Amino acid sequence: MPLLIRVLRDPGIVQGLDGAGWDLLLRQADAANLDACLLVLLEDAGLLDIVPAAPRAHLEWTRVGAAGHARAARYEVRQIGRALDGMGLPLILLKGAAYAMAGLDAGRGRLFSDIDILVPKERLPEVEAALMMHGWITTQHDAYDQRYYRQWMHELPPMQHARRGNSIDVHHAILPETAPVRPDPARLRASARSIQGAPHLATLSPVDMVLHSAVHLFFDGEFDKGLRDLVDLHRLLTQFGKEPGFWDALPTRARELELGRPLFYALRYCPRLLGTVVPPAAQAAVAPEGPNAALLWLMDRLFGRALLPLHASCADAFSDAARFALYVRGNWLRMPPLLLARHLFHKAFLSKKNDTQAA
Amino acid sequence: MLTVGSLSRAELAARLSGDGLVLRTGPFTNRICSDVAPLIDSVALMYADYPVEPVGDFIDFHLELRRSGGLRRWYRSQVHFAYDGTTPFQPLPLAQAYPMLEWTMNWCVSHRAHGYLIIHAAVLEKHGRAIILPAPPGSGKSTLTAALLGHGWRLLSDEMTLVHLDDGSLVPLPRPVSLKNTSIDIIRAFRPDAVLSRPVEETTKGTIAHLKAPAGSIARALEPARPACIVFPRWEAGAAIALDPLPKARAFMQVADNCFNYQVLGARGFAALGRLIDASESYTFRYSSLPEAMALFERLALEAA
Numbered sequence: 001m002p003l004l005i006r007v008l009r010d011p012g013i014v015q016g017l018d019g020a021g022w023d024l025l026l027r028q029a030d031a032a033n034l035d036a037c038l039l040v041l042l043e044d045a046g047l048l049d050i051v052p053a054a055p056r057a058h059l060e061w062t063r064v065g066a067a068g069h070a071r072a073a074r075y076e077v078r079q080i081g082r083a084l085d086g087m088g089l090p091l092i093l094l095k096g097a098a099y100a101m102a103g104l105d106a107g108r109g110r111l112f113s114d115i116d117i118l119v120p121k122e123r124l125p126e127v128e129a130a131l132m133m134h135g136w137i138t139t140q141h142d143a144y145d146q147r148y149y150r151q152w153m154h155e156l157p158p159m160q161h162a163r164r165g166n167s168i169d170v171h172h173a174i175l176p177e178t179a180p181v182r183p184d185p186a187r188l189r190a191s192a193r194s195i196q197g198a199p200h201l202a203t204l205s206p207v208d209m210v211l212h213s214a215v216h217l218f219f220d221g222e223f224d225k226g227l228r229d230l231v232d233l234h235r236l237l238t239q240f241g242k243e244p245g246f247w248d249a250l251p252t253r254a255r256e257l258e259l260g261r262p263l264f265y266a267l268r269y270c271p272r273l274l275g276t277v278v279p280p281a282a283q284a285a286v287a288p289e290g291p292n293a294a295l296l297w298l299m300d301r302l303f304g305r306a307l308l309p310l311h312a313s314c315a316d317a318f319s320d321a322a323r324f325a326l327y328v329r330g331n332w333l334r335m336p337p338l339l340l341a342r343h344l345f346h347k348a349f350l351s352k353k354n355d356t357q358a359a
Numbered sequence: 360m361l362t363v364g365s366l367s368r369a370e371l372a373a374r375l376s377g378d379g380l381v382l383r384t385g386p387f388t389n390r391i392c393s394d395v396a397p398l399i400d401s402v403a404l405m406y407a408d409y410p411v412e413p414v415g416d417f418i419d420f421h422l423e424l425r426r427s428g429g430l431r432r433w434y435r436s437q438v439h440f441a442y443d444g445t446t447p448f449q450p451l452p453l454a455q456a457y458p459m460l461e462w463t464m465n466w467c468v469s470h471r472a473h474g475y476l477i478i479h480a481a482v483l484e485k486h487g488r489a490i491i492l493p494a495p496p497g498s499g500k501s502t503l504t505a506a507l508l509g510h511g512w513r514l515l516s517d518e519m520t521l522v523h524l525d526d527g528s529l530v531p532l533p534r535p536v537s538l539k540n541t542s543i544d545i546i547r548a549f550r551p552d553a554v555l556s557r558p559v560e561e562t563t564k565g566t567i568a569h570l571k572a573p574a575g576s577i578a579r580a581l582e583p584a585r586p587a588c589i590v591f592p593r594w595e596a597g598a599a600i601a602l603d604p605l606p607k608a609r610a611f612m613q614v615a616d617n618c619f620n621y622q623v624l625g626a627r628g629f630a631a632l633g634r635l636i637d638a639s640e641s642y643t644f645r646y647s648s649l650p651e652a653m654a655l656f657e658r659l660a661l662e663a664a
Contacts, residue, residue: 019416027421027443054388054417057474064473068623312444 001273002314004028007038008231009275011045022055024313032227032309035059036066036109069111070100076115076166077101081200083134087126090202092118092192094171094212098203099232102195106235110228114158114167118189118204121172128156128170135162144346152178152335174212175219178335183257188212206240207253214262221330223306223323227273230307233266234274241277251285260289269303302326364407372399374411381418383410385521385532385580387472389464390414393424393456395438401457401556401569405535408574420467424456442467451562458559458567461537465518468532469619475521475530476631477619482515482529483507485660488587489529491520491639493617496564499594499646502542505570506649507656509550514576515584519619524627527634528583533576535569543568549649588659589614589641598647602655610641 003025029035039059042048096112119127140157149157154173173185191205217229240246254263264286270276305322308314374380379390421443437450440463451459480493481504494500517536554571615621621628646652
């Protein structure tokens with residue numbers, strides 16, 4: 001098991017690390033986008049003072065960077081609130097922004113590059129126009145990409161603020177229009193609850209937050225931040241698991257929203273990798289939602305690799321293949337086969353490639 | 360102390376293409392892995408006086424510069440940069456490997472080392488007085504720096520001024536000085552003793568050559584300095600030399616504009632910059648003649664102008 005995961009399970013083991021050990025730990029944390037999370041973990045465990053000077057300096061740099069990030073995110077959320085003020089919509093935040101603004105454990109040391117919000121589909125044009133009036137512009141200028149998002153996806157093409165450069169993803173659902181499973185967004189919005197002390201902001205309900213996080217991780221094709229997303233799930237489950245009724249409500253709600261399968265995976269891999277405590281009754285309740293034994297054997301091998309930090313020290317001969325297989329699966333789960341074939345063809349041969357910036 | 364210069368060419372190449380060469384630059388350690396032959400020559404020349412540290416301890420930055428594989432290995436070969444496995448930049452033509460190493464080493468510091476307020480500025484010291492030269496590209500900052508290094512000034516940095524957040528001291532990061540286009544010949548003429556890397560043409564910044572940092576500055580890399588002046592230089596053909604005081608409020612805003620991480624640091628950045636401005640006299644400086652500029656900086660080194 002990679003060092004980072006062993007430390008996430010038991011921070012105390014850092015006491016045995018030498019210089020090379022700290023080097024490896026911080027590199028794995030950096031690659032997994034969990035460096036600020038590691039800082040919080042070590043601080044909570046009272047272990048910061050035993051960290052040698054050089055890695056300690058890196059952790060302090062991380063603290064500064066994370067604080068700057070959190071400040072910018074809070075500002076951005078306020079600006080989005082201003083842009084949408086007067087539309088009579090609660091500002092429902094999703095994922096990282098929701099965890100941070102609601103002050104959840106999952107938000108501590110959790111960095112996020114975009115702010116995700118959920119609005120009713122019929123209000124999308126209004127929301128998009130309001131955001132444009134306040135300086136956000138669409139980032140996908142390719143006609144195919146525009147169509148991809150608007151016709152098939154569950155969100156508008158990402159919008160970026162012209163001056164500040166921050167991005168916002170406006171969702172109207174948590175899975176694409178083309179996916180075989182489409183949890184009713186109206187039910188998610190109906191259960192949303194406002195954030196204490198910030199009545200104009202809202203998050204999904206605790207069970208829905210867990211389900212959305214699970215869908216996001218286990219139905220998606222990109223696993224570069226797989227471990228980070230699993231840590232989100234671990235922290236959500238650990239915090240909400242203490243609330244009465246949570247573990248009974250979770251499997252029931254998953255069935256209602258047709259999200260039993262991603263919940264099954266969440267309750268399988270969180271305990272396996274991160275030692276999350278899940279009551280046996282909850283495990284039993286989702287057991288029927290799992291895949292057959294042969295598929296499960298395969299998924300264990302795929303997720304077992306893709307959920308590790310994306311770092312050379314965590315890779316084996318099958319890591320790239322596992323990530324590729326899950327990429328194909330992620331797309332498979334988003335679209336029917338014919339549409340998928342067409343989409344991948346377009347992406348592979350017709351789209352301009354410009355993923356990285358010039359040095 | 361083991362330095363790059365004390366390694367044979369073969370040993371240096373073996374480290375770079377093996378577990379990596381761990382270079383100490385100021386407060387940082389950089390593990391560099393590369394199989395690009397011309398890069399090895401440039402590192403041997405420009406970093407001869409720098410300490411080499413062992414692999415297998417904690418390292419600040421892990422950099423890798425590799426030559427393209429496949430067809431590109433033979434046709435229009437490129438150099439690819441990776442930061443511990445991630446590739447934040449597009450590859451560049453192979454001839455630009457050494458400038459790319461310098462740029463990516465800068466990037467590592469400016470994107471991560473938030474224990475400092477990092478100003479895009481040169482900083483030099485003489486007689487215990489450090490002078491900061493913030494300036495947008497094209498203002499003649501590096502030319503002035505390269506010239507001053509031949510007149511007894513100590514190089515703290517040509518590209519990044521590191522202001523320690525806790526005590527306001529200026530932390531040296533002496534590295535090669537980047538000269539562009541006509542500056543290269545100007546410095547060759549002004550300082551015939553200067554050691555320059557082979558000029559690389561057609562980079563995004565034009566023709567680039569690096570000037571080797573003085574051995575004395577590298578030896579004193581762990582010795583911080585106190586700020587005395589902030590000087591905004593501007594080279595202008597035929598202009599009479601002029602040093603004009605700059606009000607503190609304007610100096611503050613102009614330095615803030617030239618910071619890499621002022622926004623990230625928030626209130627701590629504001630406090631650090633405020634302290635720096637309070638501790639320094641600020642000037643705008645216009646010049647056309649390097650010898651005149653040398654004489655004026657000598658006065659700045661001795662006392663307030």
